[in-house]
Structure formats: C-alpha cells, structure tokens
Amino acid sequence: MSPLLALETSTVACSVALSAGGRLYSRYEEAPRGHALLLLPMVESVLGEAGLRLSDLEAIGFGRGPGSFTGVRLAASVVQGLAFGAGLPVVPVSTLRAVALRAFELAPDADRVLVCNDARMQEVYSCAYRRDGAGLPEPLSPESVSPAHAVALPASGSGDYWIGAGQGFIAQPELASRASGLRAVFGQLLPAAEQVLRIAAAEFSAGRFLPAAGALPVYVRDDVAKVAKPAVTPLQQGRR
Secondary structure: OOOEEEEEOOOOEEEEEEEEOOEEEEEEEEOOOOHHHHHHHHHHHHHHHHOOOHHHOOEEEEEOOOOOHHHHHHHHHHHHHHHHHHOOOEEEEOHHHHHHHHHHHHOOOOOEEEEEEEOOOOEEEEEEEEEOOOOOEEEOOOOEEEEHHHOOOOOOOOOOOEEEEOOHHHHOHHHHHOOOOOOOEEOOOOOOHHHHHHHHHHHHHOOOOEOHHHOOOOOOOOOOOOOOOOOOOOOOHHHO
C-alpha cells in the first residue's frame, strides 16, 4: 500500500495514523483542549517512527466534519498547509463515516449502522450507513443535524441487523429510549484517524482525491457556519 497519512481532530479525540510498508503507525489522545499543540508533534512522531518524510507520502486524509467547528477547521487548515508544502493531494473523509467504520469493526455481523454524534445545542449530527462489499460504510441518507426527536430510527423487527454508534446516544438519552430497532449501541465511539485512514485509502485507490485547496471543513449546521467550496477538480490517478 502507498504511504498515506490521516488526521482527525473533530471531537475531544486528537489522532494521527500512517500506513507504510504494510504497517500502521498511530497516535491517539483524548483532550478537551490543546489539539493545536498535539497535532503536528503527532505527525512528526509517526513519520519519524516509519522513517519517512512528508514528501514520501502519496496523500493525506483527514476528518472533514461534521464536528467541533474549531477542531474541524484545525484539521483542514493543517492538512492544507502540509499538502501544499509537499505537493500532495488530500482525501476528505466524513467523521460520521469514520464512526460507522469503528462500529462495524466492533460488530462484524451488523450490516446497518445509525451514527449520531453530539452536535451540542440539544442536537445531533446523524447519518445511516450500510456495509458495502469491502466492509466499508456506504451512506443510506444525507448527513444532517437535528434535535433527537427528529432522528428516524429503524423499527424493531425490520429484518436488517442495525446498530447505533456515537456519543449523541449519550448526550441525548431520548435516542436510546427509542432505539428498540438497534441490536447494540456503541455510545462511547469517537471518530479516529485509523478509520479515517482506512476510508481514505479506499477513496484514494478509486481516484477520489483533491488538490490541497480541497482540504475544507464541512459543518452541516449551515445557520451557524457555512464555507463555500471553490470549484476543484479531482486529480487524475495517473499522478501515482
């Protein structure tokens, strides 16, 4: 596998992961504050452990949101700077999709997952996924932000093996009280760079990556913050 780096800072968890030479190098720390101080040393640490320079990488993946506005902006800005400096493409990955992958890894028999991350303001970010042929989460619905009562949960006896994941189930107990159609709920899960890396690797292999300017945050909550995306064209697979 080509060397790939991934960063994730959208929640209290700050993490970095690197795949190179068939090995995984990762750093993970949960800290309510201080991501800006932790992130670059983590990047330097995994690169040093792998004996690589930034220019040896093929691409950089990152958790593009939704999540903490400050955290999402941090990952996007750091990745954009690193990618510009080293001439690398970037791979934005949904933080909800990263949580979905963590849940599928914990429940290998599940084929559907509803992710609900805490969005504060008495709301949750949510998206439903199914497991694709490669074991990766494929969205069944658009990402959204809403009060807990507006989140559609699977009905009991639906026939599919549904699970729930994300700290929205803890922050909004109403979700858990209506979760009779979920066989398990992993309410402690946070997005992490290892899952961002796995998804980014698949996206990169499929040619779905962007130039450094495409490293932009996605907030979902448009009434609080909105970033207009410039027109960017995916780089060609031939770069490799």
